[in-house]
Amino acid sequence: MSAENGTNGTPDTPAGPRPEPIRFYGTTWVDHGNGYSARRIALAAGSLAAAAVSCLVLRFAYEGLRIADVGGFVSLLMVVMFAVCSALAFRHTWSAFTTRPDPDRQASLRGLLAIGFVGSLLAYFLRSLTEAPGEKLHRAEYETAREQYEKRTTRRSGNPSKKRRRS
Template identity: 80%
Template sequence: MSAENGTAGPPGTPAGPQPEPIRFFGTTWVDHTGGYAARRAGVAVGSLATSAAACFVLRIAYQGLQIADIGSFVTLLMTVMFAICSALAFRHTWSAFTTRPDPERQASLRGLLAIGFIGSLVAYFFRSLTEAPGEKLHRAEYDTARAEYEKRTTRRSGNPSKKRRRST
C-alpha cells in the first residue's frame, strides 16, 4: 500500500475497487475513452467477418458431405446439429453478458459451445452494436463495489473516544 496516496497500486491509481478489464476493451468501458467507439466498431466488424468466414467453411464441409454421398439422413443430421448447437451457443453467450455463468455448467457446455461457435460470434456481434460485450454486467458489479467501498470508508469518521454516550 502506497503511503502518499493511500492506494494499493502504483501512484495515481485511485483507492478502492478497480474495474475488471473486458477482452478487446481493457478498462476503457468505464468512461468510454481510449478509442472505445473504434474498438466497439472493430469488434462488431471482426465478429461479423469471422462468423461469415465460419459459415463459408461450414458450407465447404457441407459440400464435402454431398460429394461423399453419405446419405441425406447424415447430411440432415449434421445440419440440424450445427443449427441447434449454434442456437444454444448464442443463448448461452447472450445470457453470459448479463449474468456470471456457473463455472461447472460452463465446463460441461464447452463441447457444445465449440460446435456452435457461430452462434457465439453472432451474439458477440449484436451485443457490440450497443455496448462492449459484458459491459452491463461489469458496470453493475463495479458500481456496487464502489458504493460498498464508499459506504465502508465514510462510515467511520472522527475519533470514537470523543463520541458522546447516549444515556439510557
C-alpha cells in the same frame, strides 16, 4: 516499484475498487475513452466477418459430405446439429453478457459451445452494436462495489474515542 505522486509517498492510483477489464477493451468501458468506439466498431465487424467465414467453412464441410455420398440422413443430421448447437451457444453467450455464468455449467457446455461457435460470434456481434459485450454487467458490479466502498469509508470518519456513549 509502485508509482508515487512525489509529494508524500502516496500511490497515484485512486483508493477503492478497480474496474474489471473486459477482453479487447481493458478498462476503457468505464469512461468510453482511449478508442472505445473504434474498438467496438472493429470488433463488431471482426466478429461478423468471422461468423461469415465460419459459415463458408461449414458450407465446404457440407459439400464434402455430399461429395462423399454419405446419405441424406447424415447430411440432415449435421445441419440440424450445427443449427441447434449454434442456437444454444447464442442463447448462452447472450445471457453471459448480463449474468455471471456458473463455472460448472460453463465447463459442461464447453463442447456444445465449440460446435455452436457461429451462434457465439453472432451474439458477440449483436451485443457490440450497443455496448462492449459484458459492459452492463461489469458496470453494475463496479457501481455496487463503489457504493459499498463509499459507505464503508464515510462510516469510519471521526475519532472513535470521542464517540458519545448511549446511556
